[in-house]
Amino acid sequence: MLVDTKRLSQYVVPVGVIMIIVMMVVPLPSFLLDILIALNITGALLILLVSMFVQKPLDFSVFPGLLLVATLFRLALNISATRLVLTDGFAGKVIDAFGHFVVGGSLVVGLVIFLILIIVQIVVVTKGAERVAEVGARFTLDAMPGKQMAIDADLNAGLIDDAEAKRRRIEVSSEADFYGAMDGASKFVKGDAIAAIIITAINLIGGFAVGMLQKGLSPQEAIETYSLLTVGDGLVSQIPALLMSVATGLIVTRSADEGDLGSSVTAQLGRHKIALQIGGGAALALMLIPGLPMFPFLLVGGGILFAAQRIKPPAPAPVEDEAADRPSPDSPESLIGEMRVDPLELALAPDLVDLVDPTSGDLLDRVRALRRKMALELGIVMPPVRTRDDLDLPLSGYAIRISGIDTANGHAPPGTVLAIGDGLNGLPGRAGVEPVFGLAGKWVPAELHHQAEMTGATVVDRASVIITHLAEVVRANASRLLGREDVRALVEMVKRSHPVVVEELTPSLLSLGQVQKVLQSLLDENVPIRDLVRIFEALSLRAKLSPEHDGLVESARAALGPAIASQHSVRGSLAVITIDPQLEHALLEALRPGEGGTFLAIDSQHAEALVADVTRLSTAAEEQGIAPVLACSPQLRPALRRLLRAGARDEAVLSYSELSGATAQIETIGVVGGAYAGAA
Structure with missing residues (x-):
């Protein structure tokens, strides 16, 4: 019988968490505890190695959740080991080996090593990783609006398709979620280190008390039996905890370099051959200092010099080729790209950028929904709206541009909603006007939304005001937005379902430009052009008599x-x-x-x-x-x-x-x- 590995993998983590909870309550035999401790150390080492080989943090996006489970597992092992130490005076061979052999059977040595591991973990690794995760999360969230707008700009410019834009948006959102989760996950590591100190102190006191009060042992025997096992338990817990802390630091400090950590380190150090030669020579020079042993510095210095001689300098040709392929700023290609005018553009003042941030606004989603609405209402495919920030706009201002020309302007102050109606004098805010119908209103703080509604006013959020304004501008200028390529696409759409209608009309009777002019005239008078089949049939009949424009328009209107x-x-x-x-x-x-x-x-x-x-x-x-x-x-x-x-x-x-x-x-x-x- 074949096992469904995909279905089985879905239950690994849930079952594992349940077993961890059971470990905290049910006593475990010492041999099983040895196996679980070995699993804990090996698992922490495996996570550390994976964090070294990932090319970017999102390749190990499960790390924050995995870190929490590993921390919970380690604490459960602490509880199980404490129970065995205090009840049986023996907690398995692994803990016994760490308590006697690793620290030489000395309680003082064990405590010193344990405290050093704690200090390294908390002060050095965890503190730094926590700070990097916090800064990374803040910077990633601050950069999200700009990244989203860059994606939309590439999409509107035709550099990427919808699928690539969706993939990039998901990646940007996932990156913000990951660094936010790592900011919180770093607190798990710090809390685990603090808990280890407290647990070890409690176990030392508890073991000493159990040995003397319940077992009747002398202080020396109680220390040898219980305290050394407690230190062994602490060392067994802190080694994987230190590995997890290092893995956390490696994950949050990964940069945008492609390749794993080892390849990146080797490649980047290898670019500086002179630095390696100087460093090897300095190590050899230290042999000349009286009193210093010669062999260690000879071995290290010689090894570095040998490695420096084996390194080949990187070939600069690819960089030069890349620079040669890149057009200069004053080349025709670059100038043509900068000269291109977007058919429809929404410019926002810098303090309105939050409207295009997916975490706090839905303006981009509403713009996409507006394109569908305009297609169903007018029968035209509204061109993509390029949304960008404009430092020249006044604060809280926005501008709607058609072919680079300001067609409409408005204001939408951050943190406010537009209340339209009477009886708003008692509410704070500044006077405003609804841009489409010219209704007087007031921009009131968003937290007073319900108070404004209680006065009988109609309350509209900022995104709705802008989208309504944009929709009205598109309706009023639909004919300007209907380009020759758009008409060609509409003709091809009709041809797929009614080929005879199109073949009879164009190009035999009317050119594509004449058809465009008729459709623009219809849109000028707010006549939808959704029923293109009926329009083309009427144009075909009229064009056989005369191609005069007014006659063509009237025939289409009659149809x-x-x-x-x-x-x-x-x-x-x-x-x-x-x-x-x-x-x-x-x-x-x-x-x-x-x-x-x-x-x-x-x-x-x-x-x-x-x-x-x-x-x-x-x-x-x-x-x-x-x-x-x-x-x-x-x-x-x-x-x-x-x-x-x-x-x-x-x-x-x-x-x-x-x-x-x-x-x-x-x-x-x-x-x-x-x-x-x-x-x-």
């Missing part, structure tokens, strides 16, 4: 008519502002073709009157909580939309063909015309 109308309907009702027939006829006659599309060839006075009439009707509807649309003929719609945009109006303009497929009930709330119709 998306029901979806466009549903965007503006509320509870099954669509509020519409129409145009007086006489005015509409006059405007159709005033249509003229232009380079940027059709426009209305009317004087400024009539244009201002038309825009003012639309503004009056739209404002009256908005005061009643209604968001109306302006309806007109398909031929007039593009020019009328351009006229309203020039007048700083953002009303949606729909054609009759788009409204014909609407499922909502259409309600006319006003008619544009009146005095202007007569004038026209």
